[in-house]
Amino acid sequence: MWFLYFLALDLIPMGNTLIIKNDIGRLPALGWNSWNAYHCQITEKQFITAAEKFVELGLKDVGYEYVNIDDCWQVKDRRDSVTHRLIPDPTRFPDGIKGTADKIHKLDLKIGIYSSAGTLTCAGYQASLGYESIDAATWAEWGIDYLKYDNCNVPRNWADECRGCLPDPMKEVIGKNGTCNTDLCPAGYDYSKSNTAKRFRIMRDALLAQDRPILYSLCEWGTAGVQQWGNSTGSSWRMSDDINPTWSRIVNILNQNSFYLNNVDFWGHSDADMLEVGNGLTVQQSRSHFALWAAMKSPLLIGTDLSKITTDQLEILKNKYLLAFNQDNVYGKPAMPYKWGTNPDWTFNASFPAEFWAGESTAGTLVLMFNPFERSDNKTAVWGEVPGLKEGGKYHVTDVWTGKDLGCLEKELELKIEGHDTAALLITGECGSNHATARKAVKGMRFFGDW
Numbered sequence: 001m002w003f004l005y006f007l008a009l010d011l012i013p014m015g016n017t018l019i020i021k022n023d024i025g026r027l028p029a030l031g032w033n034s035w036n037a038y039h040c041q042i043t044e045k046q047f048i049t050a051a052e053k054f055v056e057l058g059l060k061d062v063g064y065e066y067v068n069i070d071d072c073w074q075v076k077d078r079r080d081s082v083t084h085r086l087i088p089d090p091t092r093f094p095d096g097i098k099g100t101a102d103k104i105h106k107l108d109l110k111i112g113i114y115s116s117a118g119t120l121t122c123a124g125y126q127a128s129l130g131y132e133s134i135d136a137a138t139w140a141e142w143g144i145d146y147l148k149y150d151n152c153n154v155p156r157n158w159a160d161e162c163r164g165c166l167p168d169p170m171k172e173v174i175g176k177n178g179t180c181n182t183d184l185c186p187a188g189y190d191y192s193k194s195n196t197a198k199r200f201r202i203m204r205d206a207l208l209a210q211d212r213p214i215l216y217s218l219c220e221w222g223t224a225g226v227q228q229w230g231n232s233t234g235s236s237w238r239m240s241d242d243i244n245p246t247w248s249r250i251v252n253i254l255n256q257n258s259f260y261l262n263n264v265d266f267w268g269h270s271d272a273d274m275l276e277v278g279n280g281l282t283v284q285q286s287r288s289h290f291a292l293w294a295a296m297k298s299p300l301l302i303g304t305d306l307s308k309i310t311t312d313q314l315e316i317l318k319n320k321y322l323l324a325f326n327q328d329n330v331y332g333k334p335a336m337p338y339k340w341g342t343n344p345d346w347t348f349n350a351s352f353p354a355e356f357w358a359g360e361s362t363a364g365t366l367v368l369m370f371n372p373f374e375r376s377d378n379k380t381a382v383w384g385e386v387p388g389l390k391e392g393g394k395y396h397v398t399d400v401w402t403g404k405d406l407g408c409l410e411k412e413l414e415l416k417i418e419g420h421d422t423a424a425l426l427i428t429g430e431c432g433s434n435h436a437t438a439r440k441a442v443k444g445m446r447f448f449g450d451w
Helices: 002-010 043-058 097-108 130-142 194-207 225-232 246-256 283-295 310-317 319-326 433-445
Strands: 028-031 066-068 110-116 146-150 215-217 236-238 268-273 300-302 337-339 354-360 365-370 377-382 396-399 405-410 413-416 420-429
Touching: 002 337, 028 110, 043 066, 043 097, 066 146, 097 110, 097 130, 110 130, 110 268, 130 194, 130 283, 146 194, 194 215, 194 225, 215 225, 225 236, 246 420, 283 300, 283 319, 283 365, 283 420, 319 365, 365 377, 365 405, 405 413, 413 420
Parallel strands: 028 066, 028 300, 066 110, 110 146, 146 215, 215 236, 236 268
Antiparallel strands: 337 354, 354 365, 365 420, 377 413, 396 405, 396 420
């Protein structure tokens, strides 16, 4: 039953694509967000440190550019009584948000801000419903480059007439965070006419009216059939409830988003939420999390304290092959499942999502084999099953994690994969007379900074 619901949403055509000048939003955003590491316990120092670590750790060199402030950045209980503008907390941000923006811009990086399409933010601070034009103009004046726009504290007059959210089988009742298993909209319902879509479009129009381009990231929790209208409203749209640093939640989100990837291309990205690498996951879990988020062309927003990050975690976040796929300037489509593995194809299973993935890129075909089990497992990539590859073909293969040349392999490749880990392979072309050309192509791959 769940599958039929997902498929119905996925096959409804989207509206016009939102295109912002200077190519902003054409590719998934790369950056850092404060919430997963600090929640409300923020000060300007954390954002300056994150920006400096971008430079020091080489994250800027591989494409990470947004340093994003999440909730709790402002005076909580009021707006300016004369201008009605939001007021930065003078203790947390003594030079105001503009002062922080200026410091981050001096490092040739960008800054993001947070608000909600309701009366208050999720942490109870002033939000933007009814103040969209004022807030958009304020942020543009401060030098803001990115807006995360949340979905908390929506008044009754803005409630939707029916629920178009993504059901979560792990919850049996409608949760406070917006997941639902009942009251779904009827088949064929036009979600673009929902009040949720209208609320988010008001802010879109307010941002577009400014003389400063601002990337618009919708955080509507996957509600109101956002896959229909998200691409005409923002550069990315959240496809689920919030992530957290547990393996069960990560695979649940992966499972959900795997049914929505037909909606992803240049200028529009189904956002699987911020990264939890560095927040208690094992190395194997972190590799799977990052590889699959990158392959789905989700925005990649680091969510850990970069002053404490380990070498293993940093290497995952800087993997040049996965970042190159995520940021490919020629191929906008994501990798997609080509075989589910443990379950029959097209099975919705929050604990055991699709295990075999592939996607085309400038460098070749990216193939992922994901092991959802705690135990090690043998998995085989059969070339004839991978879209675009020939049955029985002989292909040049590179290990994405190590960069090791695995040589020319015929028909298939079997690997033993550790529990919760993902094997990642780059298939660069058929072997034979073109083998040397394929090797040269891998060595000369164009990564983010080369475009």
